[in-house]
Amino acid sequence: MEIAFPEAYARILEATGCDGQADLAQELGIPQALISDSRRRGEIRAEILLALLEQFAFAPHWICTGEGQRHFNALDQLQKINGYLKEKLENARSRFVSTQAHEGGSNE
Structure with missing residues (x-):
């Protein structure tokens, strides 16, 4: 992901x-050297993103891009992970049932 440092830094200050x-x-x-180094490199250092998350609950994606939710929402993230895992589990279960039916297996 290409990060435009000046815009991200302006978002952080604002x-x-x-x-x-x-x-x-x-x-x-x-x-302060972390911030100076970030400006010199033109990228937001991970330590800064972590501090912003811990202190203000700012979402790293929002900081870097200006897109999405400004604040990190743990519940939202957990719900997305839960949906992903449910889908994977259902797919695995379907493949197992299909394999058992194809092989003539039973659950006895």
Whole structure:
């Protein structure tokens, strides 16, 4: 995923209400050097994304792209995972039943 750093950094400052690197670093409890390094590299470091998630519950995808929900919703994520696992389990069960019927097996 290509991240436009200036836009992501602007989103971070606006969402946190911080005035710049020093203020943001203090708010997140991270070294200012992490932010400086991110700006120099043109990418949001994982440590910053984690701090934003922990401190503000900002969704990393939203920070990086500006798309989707602003705040991470654990329940929503768990529901998506649950749906995925149910689908996989049903597919596996269907294949098993099909294999048993094809082989003439029984469950006795």
